[in-house]
Amino acid sequence: MTQPATLPLVESLLDAPLPASGIAWLDAARQESRDAFASTGLPDTRVEAWKYTALRGLAQRRFAHGDATASGRAVDPSLLALPGVEGARLVFVNGVFRADLSTLDALPDGLTLQPLSRVLKDDAEPLRFGWSRSATRAEAHGAADAFARINAASAADGMVLRVAARATIAAPVQLVFIGADGEGELAWHARNLIELGEGASLTLIEQHLGDGGQAQLATFVSDIHVGAGAKLHHVTLQNAASAANLIRHSHLRLQARSEATLHVVELGGALVRHDLQVELLGDGAKLHTRGVFMPHGRQHIDTQLAIRHQALNTASSSNWRGVANDRARGVFRGAIVVAPGADGSDASLSNKNLLLSAGAEIDTKPELEIYADEVQAAHGATVGQLDERSLFYLRSRGIPLAEARALLTAAFCRAMLDDLPNPDLREHLSGLLIAQLPA
């Protein structure tokens, strides 16, 4: 086996000085995470969770740590506009908080929204428990969570969002990460902490954007806690620049009777990996996920969805679709565990995929483990081409083949946005999906 530290990527990430916080527990935690990363290094494809995503190419690259001049970098403000979305907004450029691009004034009652850098400076103590919990989680996964570790060691900014118990935040909160060209190829890291108190409700729109041509590596860890009876709608639009490598961990914990609805659209990036882990911890918690990934060119987009039903009468419904073109590769793993005691739970997962060219590939791996009683579970995955009968139907009405294909492919992806309640946002996202399709 390769010595981890000899890989250029690992070396360059370890070269980066740890952010100095002056907080003893935090400095110690960061040092610990850094040491753990140094000792386990990167996962190779023998690690089950990385079977279809080889890091060989990425591992040979070196990235400079952070962007010292990010706070002054010019950003096209039109990048930030999102139809149908107007409310609080937090913007980061190359991982650095940008007050000038953010909207934090006049926050509604019950919403606390701050950059992590500021919270760490003002009062870090409340973060302590969550920080160590996510470090412990990364520990349990060994090399598989290498990037979560380097994130825990190096991230100095991100979003801290809290919604007070029973507060309903009507306007969606926008969280934007922009990758921009800097002095050399950059690595940057961001960490988000999101907490909905009991009975609270929030819509969060997370965007990953970029307009640069330089390669980057960005890692994200988001810890999301949905309190009892709370409702979260989380929309993610990943439309990063084509040379950006994005590795994201999202971890959701759902308490009793809470409801989380997730819409994820993966369009951009070079190598993109998203580990999306959801624990249904309280009785009657509900999860609804919809996702579309559309790799083209030589993109590689890997989603690892892991859902754990841990309480009585919990429900999850997941529907994801992939469309791969050119020589691109998509990976989807949907793993559901219904743990002992999660009796009466209901879990369904479907992943359908379309290959638009002979050189494209999608690997899908459904996994279902049930250890509880009276569980309803449905599980299915397919990879294929467009339905011949539908194509003929359209052509028989006069629609040329290429147009018929485009129409059916667009409909295939757009279906994942059907239940998105904000019509302007739905149209906007739908337009982006269609723009990604071959003309």
Place this chain on the structure above:
Amino acid sequence: MLKIENLHARVEGKEILKGLSLTVNAGEVHAIMGPNGAGKSTLGNVLSGRDGYEVTAGTVSYNGIDLLALEPEARAAAGVFLAFQYPVEIPGVNNTYFLRAALNAQRKQRGEKELDSMAFLKLVREKLKVMQISDELLHRAVNEGFSGGEKKRNEIFQMAVLEPQLAILDETDSGLDIDALKQVAQGVNTLRSPGRAFLMITHYQRLLDYVVPDFVHVLADGRIVESGDKSLALRLEEQGYAGVRHGAVA
């Protein structure tokens, strides 16, 4: 308008049409009847250009051109329309959007000006009145969640909007209750005109009480084995297909 001569066609290596000949002139309504598996749907599919149907011999001339040489979309633009025996559901594609895309694609291929949404809507309103279908169906995805009868009526509605020259109706009457059948028949009758021809594939003579055909043909074992007028349909109804004169051509 349509001249089919000695048509042989294979599906998955199996010969289904075995020397079918048929001539249809503008303004005529031809009924094609025959037992299950005779090749009726195959004929409709071959005429509209579906993949997987291999023509091994024979010719099909449509308004003087070789129909078999055209792609399905070009046949549609040239005025050929197939009402499917089993219309497919297309989730995510809005019915109105689809129909406008289809009409404009045809117009474009014919070198005509495309209709803007105002003009299209006006056309749709007119046709809706004639077809008596609820405009609620228009806002749904193509055939998605439609009842059997709604699907068939949607086919006729599409036909009304696209105004084909040669309409092939493949068992559009099957599975309809009497009211739906009358609506479909009325739709067809409204569209009957000197410039338009119909090929009505049907299993029952019931439809022919409402749409009176000029000719009735019996298709059995891949060939037209008997032709006549409406009385042939009545005879078939009484005697069944067993009494069909094999190989005979009227």
